[in-house]
Amino acid sequence: MKDINEPSTAPLVIADEPVNSEVIKTTTATAKNSSNKKSAGVSSQMQLLALAKNFVLDGGLVSSDKQMPLEERTQKRARIAALRKQENLEAIIKKSVNYCSATEFTNKADADWFSTFTELAEDVSNTTMQNLWAKILAGEISQPGSFSTKTLKVFRAMSITEAKLLAKACSLAVTEQTKRNIRIISGAYQTPGLLNFFSKNREQNITFSQFSLSYADLLILADNHLVFIQETESNPMNKSESFHFNFNGKPLTLTANKSSCVLKFYKFTPIGSELARLISDNIDDTYLQHLKSALSENFSIIEG
Template identity: 85%
Template sequence: MKDINEPSTVPLVITDEPINNEVIKTTTSSSKNGGNKKNTGVSSQMQLLALAKNFVLDGGLASLEKQMPLEERTQKRARVSALRKQENLEAIIKRSINYCSATEFANKADADWFSTFTELAEDVSNTTMQNLWAKILAGEISQPGSFSTKTLKIFRAMSITEAKLLAKACSLAVTEPAKRNIRIISGAYQTPSLFNFFSKNREQNIPFSQFSLSYADLLILADNHLVFIQETESTPMDKSEVFTFNFNGRPLTLVAKKSSCVLKFYKFTPVGSELARLISDNVDDAYLQHLKSAINESFSVVEG
Protein backbone atom coordinates (compact mmCIF):
# COMPACT_ATOMS: atom_id res chain seq x y z
CA MET A 1 0.00 0.00 0.00
CA LYS A 2 3.04 2.23 -0.09
CA ASP A 3 2.11 3.66 -3.48
CA ILE A 4 -1.45 4.54 -2.48
CA ASN A 5 -0.39 6.29 0.68
CA GLU A 6 2.15 8.60 -0.93
CA PRO A 7 1.30 12.30 -0.45
CA SER A 8 -1.12 13.50 -3.10
CA THR A 9 0.56 16.68 -4.33
CA VAL A 10 0.20 18.22 -7.75
CA PRO A 11 3.01 20.69 -8.58
CA LEU A 12 1.61 24.18 -8.55
CA VAL A 13 3.83 27.00 -9.81
CA ILE A 14 3.06 30.29 -8.06
CA THR A 15 4.66 33.25 -9.76
CA ASP A 16 5.13 36.75 -8.38
CA GLU A 17 4.70 38.31 -11.81
CA PRO A 18 1.52 40.43 -11.76
CA ILE A 19 -1.00 39.29 -14.34
CA ASN A 20 -3.20 42.28 -13.91
CA ASN A 21 -2.74 45.29 -11.63
CA GLU A 22 -6.41 45.38 -10.80
CA VAL A 23 -6.34 41.75 -9.70
CA ILE A 24 -3.29 42.27 -7.48
CA LYS A 25 -4.92 45.35 -5.97
CA THR A 26 -8.06 43.35 -5.14
CA THR A 27 -5.98 40.60 -3.55
CA THR A 28 -4.06 43.09 -1.41
CA SER A 29 -7.27 44.76 -0.28
CA SER A 30 -8.80 41.42 0.72
CA SER A 31 -5.66 40.62 2.71
CA LYS A 32 -5.97 43.86 4.67
CA ASN A 33 -9.61 43.21 5.50
CA GLY A 34 -8.72 39.82 6.86
CA GLY A 35 -5.70 41.07 8.81
CA ASN A 36 -6.89 39.47 12.03
CA LYS A 37 -6.76 35.99 10.48
CA LYS A 38 -3.56 33.95 10.34
CA ASN A 39 -2.54 33.14 6.76
CA THR A 40 -1.71 29.45 6.45
CA GLY A 41 -1.61 29.09 2.66
CA VAL A 42 -2.24 30.73 -0.69
CA SER A 43 -5.53 32.45 -1.39
CA SER A 44 -7.99 30.77 -3.73
CA GLN A 45 -7.70 33.74 -6.11
CA MET A 46 -3.93 33.39 -6.37
CA GLN A 47 -4.23 29.63 -6.85
CA LEU A 48 -6.71 30.18 -9.68
CA LEU A 49 -4.41 32.77 -11.29
CA ALA A 50 -1.47 30.34 -11.08
CA LEU A 51 -3.47 27.51 -12.63
CA ALA A 52 -4.74 29.81 -15.39
CA LYS A 53 -1.16 30.85 -16.17
CA ASN A 54 0.13 27.26 -16.16
CA PHE A 55 -2.64 26.16 -18.53
CA VAL A 56 -2.31 29.30 -20.71
CA LEU A 57 -5.78 30.60 -19.86
CA ASP A 58 -4.75 33.96 -18.41
CA GLY A 59 -4.59 35.91 -21.68
CA GLY A 60 -7.95 37.59 -21.19
CA LEU A 61 -6.87 39.00 -17.81
CA ALA A 62 -4.26 41.35 -19.29
CA SER A 63 -5.18 44.83 -20.44
CA LEU A 64 -6.40 45.03 -24.04
CA GLU A 65 -3.24 46.72 -25.34
CA LYS A 66 -1.06 43.92 -23.84
CA GLN A 67 -3.18 40.95 -24.92
CA MET A 68 -1.87 38.56 -27.56
CA PRO A 69 -4.31 37.91 -30.42
CA LEU A 70 -6.84 35.22 -29.49
CA GLU A 71 -5.64 32.91 -32.28
CA GLU A 72 -2.05 33.08 -31.00
CA ARG A 73 -3.20 32.39 -27.44
CA THR A 74 -5.15 29.38 -28.69
CA GLN A 75 -2.12 28.01 -30.54
CA LYS A 76 0.12 28.57 -27.53
CA ARG A 77 -2.33 26.76 -25.24
CA ALA A 78 -2.53 23.81 -27.66
CA ARG A 79 1.29 23.62 -27.78
CA VAL A 80 1.68 23.78 -24.00
CA SER A 81 -1.10 21.20 -23.52
CA ALA A 82 0.56 18.81 -25.98
CA LEU A 83 3.89 19.21 -24.20
CA ARG A 84 2.29 18.53 -20.82
CA LYS A 85 0.58 15.37 -22.12
CA GLN A 86 3.84 14.18 -23.66
CA GLU A 87 5.65 14.78 -20.38
CA ASN A 88 2.99 12.86 -18.42
CA LEU A 89 3.08 9.84 -20.74
CA GLU A 90 6.87 9.71 -20.80
CA ALA A 91 6.91 9.78 -16.99
CA ILE A 92 4.46 6.85 -16.88
CA ILE A 93 6.47 4.86 -19.43
CA LYS A 94 9.65 5.48 -17.44
CA ARG A 95 7.99 4.22 -14.26
CA SER A 96 6.42 1.25 -16.04
CA ILE A 97 9.75 -0.04 -17.37
CA ASN A 98 10.80 -0.74 -13.78
CA TYR A 99 7.81 -3.09 -13.34
CA CYS A 100 8.51 -5.07 -16.53
CA SER A 101 10.82 -8.06 -16.81
CA ALA A 102 13.84 -7.94 -19.09
CA THR A 103 14.09 -11.74 -19.28
CA GLU A 104 10.55 -13.17 -19.26
CA PHE A 105 8.76 -13.42 -22.61
CA ALA A 106 5.12 -12.39 -23.09
CA ASN A 107 2.50 -12.48 -25.84
CA LYS A 108 2.36 -9.56 -28.25
CA ALA A 109 0.73 -6.51 -26.70
CA ASP A 110 -2.45 -5.09 -28.25
CA ALA A 111 -1.66 -1.81 -30.05
CA ASP A 112 -5.32 -0.71 -29.87
CA TRP A 113 -5.31 -1.22 -26.10
CA PHE A 114 -2.10 0.80 -25.84
CA SER A 115 -3.64 3.61 -27.91
CA THR A 116 -6.64 3.75 -25.55
CA PHE A 117 -4.27 3.70 -22.58
CA THR A 118 -2.33 6.72 -23.83
CA GLU A 119 -5.53 8.68 -24.51
CA LEU A 120 -6.75 8.09 -20.95
CA ALA A 121 -3.43 8.54 -19.14
CA GLU A 122 -2.06 11.60 -20.93
CA ASP A 123 -3.60 14.09 -18.49
CA VAL A 124 -2.46 12.29 -15.32
CA SER A 125 0.18 14.45 -13.63
CA ASN A 126 -0.21 13.31 -10.01
CA THR A 127 2.85 11.17 -9.26
CA THR A 128 0.95 8.64 -7.15
CA MET A 129 -1.63 8.09 -9.87
CA GLN A 130 1.10 7.96 -12.52
CA ASN A 131 2.66 5.10 -10.60
CA LEU A 132 -0.62 3.18 -10.62
CA TRP A 133 -1.05 3.78 -14.36
CA ALA A 134 2.51 2.50 -14.80
CA LYS A 135 1.59 -0.69 -12.93
CA ILE A 136 -1.47 -1.14 -15.16
CA LEU A 137 0.66 -0.77 -18.29
CA ALA A 138 3.32 -3.16 -17.04
CA GLY A 139 0.69 -5.70 -16.01
CA GLU A 140 -1.01 -5.60 -19.40
CA ILE A 141 2.26 -5.82 -21.36
CA SER A 142 3.43 -8.74 -19.22
CA GLN A 143 0.09 -10.53 -19.44
CA PRO A 144 -2.24 -9.19 -22.16
CA GLY A 145 -5.89 -9.16 -21.08
CA SER A 146 -5.14 -8.30 -17.44
CA PHE A 147 -6.88 -4.91 -17.65
CA SER A 148 -9.87 -4.25 -19.90
CA THR A 149 -10.45 -0.89 -21.57
CA LYS A 150 -13.61 -0.63 -19.44
CA THR A 151 -11.41 -0.84 -16.34
CA LEU A 152 -9.11 1.85 -17.74
CA LYS A 153 -12.04 4.24 -18.28
CA ILE A 154 -13.41 3.66 -14.78
CA PHE A 155 -9.97 4.10 -13.22
CA ARG A 156 -9.45 7.35 -15.14
CA ALA A 157 -12.57 8.77 -13.47
CA MET A 158 -11.35 7.85 -9.98
CA SER A 159 -9.74 10.38 -7.65
CA ILE A 160 -6.78 9.70 -5.38
CA THR A 161 -9.23 9.60 -2.44
CA GLU A 162 -11.28 6.88 -4.14
CA ALA A 163 -8.08 4.96 -4.92
CA LYS A 164 -7.22 5.06 -1.22
CA LEU A 165 -10.69 3.71 -0.40
CA LEU A 166 -10.03 0.81 -2.75
CA ALA A 167 -6.73 0.18 -0.96
CA LYS A 168 -8.51 0.14 2.40
CA ALA A 169 -11.13 -2.30 1.06
CA CYS A 170 -8.33 -4.55 -0.23
CA SER A 171 -6.68 -4.57 3.21
CA LEU A 172 -9.89 -6.08 4.66
CA ALA A 173 -10.64 -8.45 1.77
CA VAL A 174 -10.07 -12.15 1.23
CA THR A 175 -9.50 -13.91 -2.08
CA GLU A 176 -10.26 -17.43 -3.17
CA PRO A 177 -7.25 -19.66 -3.91
CA ALA A 178 -7.77 -19.23 -7.67
CA LYS A 179 -7.90 -15.44 -7.09
CA ARG A 180 -11.04 -15.10 -9.17
CA ASN A 181 -13.27 -13.64 -6.50
CA ILE A 182 -12.39 -11.01 -3.92
CA ARG A 183 -14.72 -10.51 -0.96
CA ILE A 184 -15.01 -8.52 2.25
CA ILE A 185 -16.54 -10.73 4.93
CA SER A 186 -19.35 -8.76 6.59
CA GLY A 187 -20.72 -11.33 9.03
CA ALA A 188 -22.20 -14.76 9.53
CA TYR A 189 -25.32 -16.45 10.86
CA GLN A 190 -27.00 -19.80 11.39
CA THR A 191 -30.19 -20.33 9.43
CA PRO A 192 -33.31 -20.07 11.64
CA SER A 193 -34.65 -23.21 13.23
CA LEU A 194 -36.88 -24.16 16.11
CA PHE A 195 -33.82 -24.51 18.35
CA ASN A 196 -32.04 -21.24 17.63
CA PHE A 197 -34.76 -18.82 16.53
CA PHE A 198 -34.65 -16.79 19.75
CA SER A 199 -30.90 -16.97 20.22
CA LYS A 200 -29.24 -13.54 20.46
CA ASN A 201 -26.02 -14.96 19.02
CA ARG A 202 -27.58 -16.49 15.91
CA GLU A 203 -26.39 -13.64 13.68
CA GLN A 204 -23.08 -11.77 13.78
CA ASN A 205 -22.16 -8.58 11.91
CA ILE A 206 -18.81 -6.86 11.39
CA PRO A 207 -18.85 -3.04 11.68
CA PHE A 208 -16.33 -1.81 9.08
CA SER A 209 -16.56 1.79 10.27
CA GLN A 210 -14.13 1.15 13.12
CA PHE A 211 -11.61 0.07 10.48
CA SER A 212 -11.94 3.27 8.41
CA LEU A 213 -14.36 1.81 5.89
CA SER A 214 -17.89 3.08 6.48
CA TYR A 215 -21.04 2.10 4.61
CA ALA A 216 -20.82 5.48 2.86
CA ASP A 217 -17.36 4.45 1.65
CA LEU A 218 -18.81 1.20 0.30
CA LEU A 219 -21.40 3.26 -1.57
CA ILE A 220 -18.60 5.31 -3.14
CA LEU A 221 -16.83 2.12 -4.19
CA ALA A 222 -20.10 0.82 -5.62
CA ASP A 223 -20.64 4.08 -7.54
CA ASN A 224 -17.22 3.52 -9.08
CA HIS A 225 -18.23 -0.03 -10.08
CA LEU A 226 -15.64 -1.57 -7.76
CA VAL A 227 -17.88 -3.53 -5.36
CA PHE A 228 -21.46 -4.78 -5.42
CA ILE A 229 -23.38 -2.96 -2.72
CA GLN A 230 -25.82 -5.85 -2.34
CA GLU A 231 -24.58 -8.29 0.30
CA THR A 232 -23.99 -11.83 -0.92
CA GLU A 233 -24.30 -15.04 1.09
CA SER A 234 -22.74 -18.47 0.87
CA THR A 235 -24.91 -21.55 0.78
CA PRO A 236 -25.62 -23.04 4.25
CA MET A 237 -22.65 -25.15 5.29
CA ASP A 238 -22.52 -28.43 7.16
CA LYS A 239 -20.69 -28.66 10.47
CA SER A 240 -16.87 -28.83 9.97
CA GLU A 241 -17.17 -27.73 6.34
CA VAL A 242 -14.43 -25.26 5.39
CA PHE A 243 -13.81 -22.12 3.37
CA THR A 244 -10.23 -21.56 2.21
CA PHE A 245 -9.13 -17.99 1.52
CA ASN A 246 -6.03 -15.86 1.14
CA PHE A 247 -5.92 -12.79 3.38
CA ASN A 248 -3.32 -10.36 2.03
CA GLY A 249 -0.77 -13.10 1.52
CA ARG A 250 -1.80 -15.23 4.50
CA PRO A 251 -3.69 -18.53 4.12
CA LEU A 252 -6.96 -18.36 6.06
CA THR A 253 -9.36 -21.23 6.79
CA LEU A 254 -12.91 -20.79 8.09
CA VAL A 255 -14.47 -23.89 9.64
CA ALA A 256 -18.21 -24.09 10.29
CA LYS A 257 -18.80 -24.85 13.98
CA LYS A 258 -22.45 -25.80 13.51
CA SER A 259 -24.68 -27.02 10.71
CA SER A 260 -26.47 -24.53 8.42
CA CYS A 261 -23.93 -21.72 8.98
CA VAL A 262 -23.87 -18.97 6.35
CA LEU A 263 -21.12 -16.48 5.56
CA LYS A 264 -22.03 -12.93 4.45
CA PHE A 265 -19.80 -10.71 2.34
CA TYR A 266 -19.50 -7.86 -0.13
CA LYS A 267 -18.07 -8.97 -3.45
CA PHE A 268 -15.71 -7.03 -5.71
CA THR A 269 -16.87 -6.45 -9.28
CA PRO A 270 -14.70 -7.70 -12.18
CA VAL A 271 -13.36 -4.14 -12.52
CA GLY A 272 -12.62 -3.96 -8.79
CA SER A 273 -10.84 -7.33 -8.95
CA GLU A 274 -8.66 -6.12 -11.83
CA LEU A 275 -7.69 -2.90 -10.05
CA ALA A 276 -7.06 -4.76 -6.79
CA ARG A 277 -3.96 -6.21 -8.47
CA LEU A 278 -2.37 -2.78 -8.18
CA ILE A 279 -2.59 -2.84 -4.38
CA SER A 280 0.23 -4.37 -2.37
CA ASP A 281 -0.65 -6.80 0.43
CA ASN A 282 -1.22 -4.89 3.66
CA VAL A 283 -2.58 -7.00 6.50
CA ASP A 284 -4.77 -5.22 9.05
CA ASP A 285 -4.06 -7.39 12.09
CA ALA A 286 -6.62 -5.56 14.22
CA TYR A 287 -9.34 -6.39 11.70
CA LEU A 288 -8.23 -10.02 11.50
CA GLN A 289 -8.48 -10.42 15.26
CA HIS A 290 -11.88 -8.72 15.23
CA LEU A 291 -13.04 -11.04 12.43
CA LYS A 292 -12.07 -14.10 14.46
CA SER A 293 -13.99 -12.81 17.46
CA ALA A 294 -17.02 -11.48 15.57
CA ILE A 295 -17.96 -14.68 13.75
CA ASN A 296 -16.72 -17.10 16.44
CA GLU A 297 -20.28 -18.24 17.16
CA SER A 298 -20.57 -19.71 13.65
CA PHE A 299 -17.02 -20.15 12.35
CA SER A 300 -13.56 -20.73 13.73
CA VAL A 301 -10.86 -18.84 11.85
CA VAL A 302 -7.49 -20.53 11.45
CA GLU A 303 -4.37 -18.88 10.01
CA GLY A 304 -1.91 -20.91 7.98
Protein backbone atom coordinates in the same frame (compact mmCIF):
# COMPACT_ATOMS: atom_id res chain seq x y z
CA MET B 1 -0.64 5.49 -1.06
CA LYS B 2 0.73 8.98 -0.73
CA ASP B 3 -1.51 11.88 0.21
CA ILE B 4 -1.91 14.77 -2.18
CA ASN B 5 -2.34 18.35 -1.19
CA GLU B 6 -5.85 19.67 -1.45
CA PRO B 7 -6.73 23.27 -2.44
CA SER B 8 -7.43 25.69 0.36
CA THR B 9 -11.12 26.17 1.08
CA ALA B 10 -10.70 29.85 2.00
CA PRO B 11 -13.43 31.93 0.32
CA LEU B 12 -12.53 34.06 -2.70
CA VAL B 13 -12.58 37.73 -1.70
CA ILE B 14 -14.16 39.92 -4.39
CA ALA B 15 -13.27 43.62 -4.18
CA ASP B 16 -15.92 46.30 -4.56
CA GLU B 17 -13.95 47.88 -7.40
CA PRO B 18 -12.46 46.24 -10.53
CA VAL B 19 -9.01 44.75 -10.07
CA ASN B 20 -6.45 46.70 -12.09
CA SER B 21 -3.74 45.13 -14.21
CA GLU B 22 -1.00 45.97 -11.71
CA VAL B 23 -2.79 44.03 -8.97
CA ILE B 24 -3.26 41.09 -11.35
CA LYS B 25 0.39 41.26 -12.37
CA THR B 26 1.57 41.32 -8.76
CA THR B 27 -0.83 38.60 -7.61
CA THR B 28 -0.01 36.39 -10.60
CA ALA B 29 3.70 36.70 -9.90
CA THR B 30 3.11 35.82 -6.26
CA ALA B 31 0.99 32.84 -7.32
CA LYS B 32 3.68 31.66 -9.68
CA ASN B 33 6.29 31.81 -6.93
CA SER B 34 3.95 29.89 -4.64
CA SER B 35 3.08 27.18 -7.18
CA ASN B 36 6.12 25.12 -6.21
CA LYS B 37 5.16 25.18 -2.55
CA LYS B 38 2.48 23.21 -0.77
CA SER B 39 -0.94 24.58 -1.63
CA ALA B 40 -2.00 24.53 2.03
CA GLY B 41 -2.12 28.12 3.26
CA VAL B 42 -2.27 29.59 -0.27
CA SER B 43 -5.46 31.51 -1.04
CA SER B 44 -7.94 30.11 -3.53
CA GLN B 45 -7.50 33.26 -5.66
CA MET B 46 -3.75 32.74 -5.90
CA GLN B 47 -4.22 29.08 -6.76
CA LEU B 48 -6.73 29.94 -9.47
CA LEU B 49 -4.41 32.55 -10.97
CA ALA B 50 -1.49 30.11 -10.96
CA LEU B 51 -3.56 27.44 -12.69
CA ALA B 52 -4.88 29.94 -15.23
CA LYS B 53 -1.34 31.04 -16.05
CA ASN B 54 0.00 27.48 -16.31
CA PHE B 55 -2.83 26.51 -18.66
CA VAL B 56 -2.59 29.79 -20.66
CA LEU B 57 -6.05 30.96 -19.61
CA ASP B 58 -5.04 34.21 -17.97
CA GLY B 59 -5.40 36.41 -21.08
CA GLY B 60 -8.60 38.01 -19.83
CA LEU B 61 -6.80 39.19 -16.70
CA VAL B 62 -4.35 41.33 -18.65
CA SER B 63 -5.20 44.80 -19.94
CA SER B 64 -6.22 44.83 -23.61
CA ASP B 65 -3.16 46.83 -24.70
CA LYS B 66 -0.84 44.12 -23.28
CA GLN B 67 -2.80 41.06 -24.35
CA MET B 68 -1.40 38.55 -26.80
CA PRO B 69 -3.81 38.15 -29.75
CA LEU B 70 -6.55 35.59 -29.05
CA GLU B 71 -5.45 33.29 -31.88
CA GLU B 72 -1.87 33.23 -30.56
CA ARG B 73 -3.12 32.51 -27.04
CA THR B 74 -5.18 29.63 -28.39
CA GLN B 75 -2.23 28.19 -30.29
CA LYS B 76 0.03 28.57 -27.26
CA ARG B 77 -2.47 26.80 -25.01
CA ALA B 78 -2.78 23.92 -27.49
CA ARG B 79 1.01 23.61 -27.71
CA ILE B 80 1.49 23.63 -23.93
CA ALA B 81 -1.35 21.12 -23.48
CA ALA B 82 0.30 18.80 -26.00
CA LEU B 83 3.66 19.16 -24.23
CA ARG B 84 2.03 18.42 -20.86
CA LYS B 85 0.38 15.26 -22.23
CA GLN B 86 3.66 14.12 -23.74
CA GLU B 87 5.46 14.74 -20.45
CA ASN B 88 2.81 12.79 -18.50
CA LEU B 89 2.96 9.76 -20.82
CA GLU B 90 6.75 9.70 -20.84
CA ALA B 91 6.76 9.78 -17.03
CA ILE B 92 4.32 6.84 -16.92
CA ILE B 93 6.35 4.84 -19.44
CA LYS B 94 9.53 5.48 -17.45
CA LYS B 95 7.88 4.26 -14.24
CA SER B 96 6.33 1.26 -16.02
CA VAL B 97 9.66 -0.04 -17.30
CA ASN B 98 10.72 -0.64 -13.70
CA TYR B 99 7.73 -2.97 -13.19
CA CYS B 100 8.49 -5.06 -16.30
CA SER B 101 10.83 -8.04 -16.54
CA ALA B 102 13.85 -7.89 -18.81
CA THR B 103 14.14 -11.68 -19.02
CA GLU B 104 10.59 -13.13 -19.13
CA PHE B 105 9.03 -13.50 -22.60
CA THR B 106 5.32 -12.79 -23.10
CA ASN B 107 2.74 -12.73 -25.87
CA LYS B 108 2.68 -9.72 -28.17
CA ALA B 109 0.96 -6.69 -26.65
CA ASP B 110 -2.19 -5.32 -28.30
CA ALA B 111 -1.39 -2.05 -30.10
CA ASP B 112 -5.07 -0.99 -30.01
CA TRP B 113 -5.14 -1.47 -26.23
CA PHE B 114 -1.96 0.61 -25.92
CA SER B 115 -3.49 3.36 -28.04
CA THR B 116 -6.54 3.49 -25.76
CA PHE B 117 -4.24 3.49 -22.75
CA THR B 118 -2.31 6.55 -23.98
CA GLU B 119 -5.53 8.44 -24.72
CA LEU B 120 -6.82 7.85 -21.20
CA ALA B 121 -3.54 8.37 -19.33
CA GLU B 122 -2.18 11.44 -21.10
CA ASP B 123 -3.80 13.93 -18.70
CA VAL B 124 -2.65 12.16 -15.51
CA SER B 125 -0.05 14.33 -13.80
CA ASN B 126 -0.46 13.28 -10.15
CA THR B 127 2.55 11.16 -9.18
CA THR B 128 0.54 8.62 -7.18
CA MET B 129 -1.92 8.06 -10.01
CA GLN B 130 0.93 7.89 -12.54
CA ASN B 131 2.43 5.03 -10.52
CA LEU B 132 -0.86 3.14 -10.70
CA TRP B 133 -1.18 3.72 -14.44
CA ALA B 134 2.41 2.49 -14.81
CA LYS B 135 1.48 -0.70 -12.94
CA ILE B 136 -1.53 -1.19 -15.23
CA LEU B 137 0.65 -0.83 -18.32
CA ALA B 138 3.32 -3.19 -16.99
CA GLY B 139 0.68 -5.73 -15.95
CA GLU B 140 -0.94 -5.71 -19.38
CA ILE B 141 2.38 -5.94 -21.25
CA SER B 142 3.53 -8.79 -18.99
CA GLN B 143 0.22 -10.63 -19.26
CA PRO B 144 -2.02 -9.41 -22.10
CA GLY B 145 -5.69 -9.39 -21.12
CA SER B 146 -5.06 -8.44 -17.49
CA PHE B 147 -6.84 -5.09 -17.80
CA SER B 148 -9.79 -4.50 -20.10
CA THR B 149 -10.39 -1.16 -21.80
CA LYS B 150 -13.60 -0.92 -19.76
CA THR B 151 -11.47 -1.11 -16.61
CA LEU B 152 -9.17 1.62 -17.96
CA LYS B 153 -12.14 3.94 -18.54
CA VAL B 154 -13.50 3.32 -15.04
CA PHE B 155 -10.07 3.94 -13.51
CA ARG B 156 -9.64 7.17 -15.50
CA ALA B 157 -12.83 8.51 -13.92
CA MET B 158 -11.60 7.71 -10.40
CA SER B 159 -10.14 10.37 -8.14
CA ILE B 160 -7.15 9.84 -5.86
CA THR B 161 -9.61 9.70 -2.94
CA GLU B 162 -11.57 6.90 -4.61
CA ALA B 163 -8.34 5.05 -5.36
CA LYS B 164 -7.49 5.23 -1.65
CA LEU B 165 -10.93 3.81 -0.81
CA LEU B 166 -10.22 0.89 -3.13
CA ALA B 167 -6.89 0.33 -1.36
CA LYS B 168 -8.65 0.34 2.01
CA ALA B 169 -11.26 -2.15 0.75
CA CYS B 170 -8.47 -4.40 -0.55
CA SER B 171 -6.76 -4.35 2.86
CA LEU B 172 -9.94 -5.86 4.39
CA ALA B 173 -10.71 -8.31 1.59
CA VAL B 174 -10.11 -12.03 1.20
CA THR B 175 -9.42 -13.85 -2.05
CA GLU B 176 -10.41 -17.35 -3.05
CA GLN B 177 -7.55 -19.75 -3.65
CA THR B 178 -8.33 -19.59 -7.37
CA LYS B 179 -7.76 -15.79 -7.09
CA ARG B 180 -10.84 -15.21 -9.21
CA ASN B 181 -13.19 -13.77 -6.62
CA ILE B 182 -12.38 -11.07 -4.10
CA ARG B 183 -14.78 -10.37 -1.27
CA ILE B 184 -15.09 -8.48 2.00
CA ILE B 185 -16.61 -10.66 4.73
CA SER B 186 -19.49 -8.69 6.27
CA GLY B 187 -20.86 -11.17 8.79
CA ALA B 188 -22.27 -14.63 9.46
CA TYR B 189 -25.37 -16.31 10.83
CA GLN B 190 -26.91 -19.67 11.50
CA THR B 191 -30.12 -20.34 9.60
CA PRO B 192 -33.14 -20.10 11.95
CA GLY B 193 -34.51 -23.24 13.56
CA LEU B 194 -36.52 -24.30 16.58
CA LEU B 195 -33.46 -24.36 18.84
CA ASN B 196 -31.90 -21.01 17.85
CA PHE B 197 -34.75 -18.85 16.58
CA PHE B 198 -34.70 -16.51 19.60
CA SER B 199 -30.95 -16.66 20.19
CA LYS B 200 -29.22 -13.26 20.28
CA ASN B 201 -26.01 -14.90 19.05
CA ARG B 202 -27.50 -16.35 15.91
CA GLU B 203 -26.22 -13.53 13.66
CA GLN B 204 -23.04 -11.43 13.64
CA ASN B 205 -22.16 -8.36 11.55
CA ILE B 206 -18.75 -6.83 10.90
CA THR B 207 -18.43 -3.11 11.59
CA PHE B 208 -16.13 -1.64 8.93
CA SER B 209 -16.36 2.00 10.06
CA GLN B 210 -13.81 1.45 12.83
CA PHE B 211 -11.37 0.42 10.09
CA SER B 212 -11.96 3.58 8.02
CA LEU B 213 -14.41 2.00 5.58
CA SER B 214 -17.97 3.18 6.13
CA TYR B 215 -21.11 2.06 4.32
CA ALA B 216 -21.00 5.41 2.49
CA ASP B 217 -17.53 4.44 1.25
CA LEU B 218 -18.92 1.14 -0.01
CA LEU B 219 -21.59 3.09 -1.89
CA ILE B 220 -18.87 5.18 -3.53
CA LEU B 221 -17.01 2.02 -4.56
CA ALA B 222 -20.25 0.58 -5.92
CA ASP B 223 -20.93 3.79 -7.84
CA ASN B 224 -17.51 3.33 -9.46
CA HIS B 225 -18.42 -0.26 -10.42
CA LEU B 226 -15.79 -1.70 -8.07
CA VAL B 227 -17.99 -3.67 -5.63
CA PHE B 228 -21.55 -4.99 -5.66
CA ILE B 229 -23.45 -3.16 -2.93
CA GLN B 230 -25.91 -6.02 -2.47
CA GLU B 231 -24.61 -8.50 0.09
CA THR B 232 -24.04 -12.07 -1.11
CA GLU B 233 -24.33 -15.20 1.02
CA SER B 234 -22.69 -18.60 0.90
CA ASN B 235 -24.69 -21.78 0.92
CA PRO B 236 -25.46 -23.11 4.43
CA MET B 237 -22.45 -25.13 5.60
CA ASN B 238 -22.30 -28.33 7.59
CA LYS B 239 -20.48 -28.44 10.89
CA SER B 240 -16.67 -28.67 10.36
CA GLU B 241 -17.01 -27.68 6.69
CA SER B 242 -14.41 -25.06 5.72
CA PHE B 243 -13.73 -22.09 3.46
CA HIS B 244 -10.15 -21.48 2.33
CA PHE B 245 -9.15 -17.89 1.62
CA ASN B 246 -6.07 -15.75 1.17
CA PHE B 247 -5.92 -12.58 3.27
CA ASN B 248 -3.29 -10.24 1.85
CA GLY B 249 -0.83 -13.07 1.28
CA LYS B 250 -1.76 -15.01 4.42
CA PRO B 251 -3.82 -18.26 4.12
CA LEU B 252 -7.01 -18.29 6.21
CA THR B 253 -9.29 -21.23 6.94
CA LEU B 254 -12.85 -20.52 8.14
CA THR B 255 -14.51 -23.61 9.65
CA ALA B 256 -18.18 -23.80 10.63
CA ASN B 257 -18.67 -24.47 14.35
CA LYS B 258 -22.26 -25.55 13.84
CA SER B 259 -24.48 -26.85 11.10
CA SER B 260 -26.32 -24.48 8.74
CA CYS B 261 -23.81 -21.62 9.14
CA VAL B 262 -23.84 -18.95 6.41
CA LEU B 263 -21.12 -16.44 5.54
CA LYS B 264 -22.07 -12.97 4.28
CA PHE B 265 -19.85 -10.76 2.13
CA TYR B 266 -19.57 -7.94 -0.40
CA LYS B 267 -18.14 -9.06 -3.71
CA PHE B 268 -15.75 -7.13 -5.92
CA THR B 269 -16.93 -6.64 -9.50
CA PRO B 270 -14.74 -7.92 -12.36
CA ILE B 271 -13.44 -4.36 -12.79
CA GLY B 272 -12.74 -4.06 -9.06
CA SER B 273 -10.92 -7.40 -9.12
CA GLU B 274 -8.71 -6.24 -11.99
CA LEU B 275 -7.82 -2.97 -10.28
CA ALA B 276 -7.19 -4.78 -6.98
CA ARG B 277 -4.06 -6.20 -8.59
CA LEU B 278 -2.53 -2.74 -8.33
CA ILE B 279 -2.74 -2.79 -4.54
CA SER B 280 0.14 -4.26 -2.55
CA ASP B 281 -0.60 -6.70 0.27
CA ASN B 282 -1.17 -4.86 3.52
CA ILE B 283 -2.13 -7.08 6.45
CA ASP B 284 -4.10 -5.35 9.19
CA ASP B 285 -3.67 -7.60 12.24
CA THR B 286 -6.15 -5.52 14.23
CA TYR B 287 -8.86 -6.17 11.65
CA LEU B 288 -7.99 -9.87 11.49
CA GLN B 289 -8.35 -10.22 15.26
CA HIS B 290 -11.65 -8.36 15.09
CA LEU B 291 -12.85 -10.73 12.36
CA LYS B 292 -11.91 -13.77 14.44
CA SER B 293 -13.72 -12.41 17.49
CA ALA B 294 -16.82 -11.21 15.65
CA LEU B 295 -17.43 -14.52 13.84
CA SER B 296 -16.37 -16.83 16.67
CA GLU B 297 -19.95 -17.87 17.48
CA ASN B 298 -20.37 -19.57 14.10
CA PHE B 299 -16.89 -19.83 12.58
CA SER B 300 -13.35 -20.62 13.74
CA ILE B 301 -10.62 -18.80 11.82
CA ILE B 302 -7.14 -20.30 11.60
CA GLU B 303 -4.16 -18.58 9.96
CA GLY B 304 -1.69 -20.48 7.82
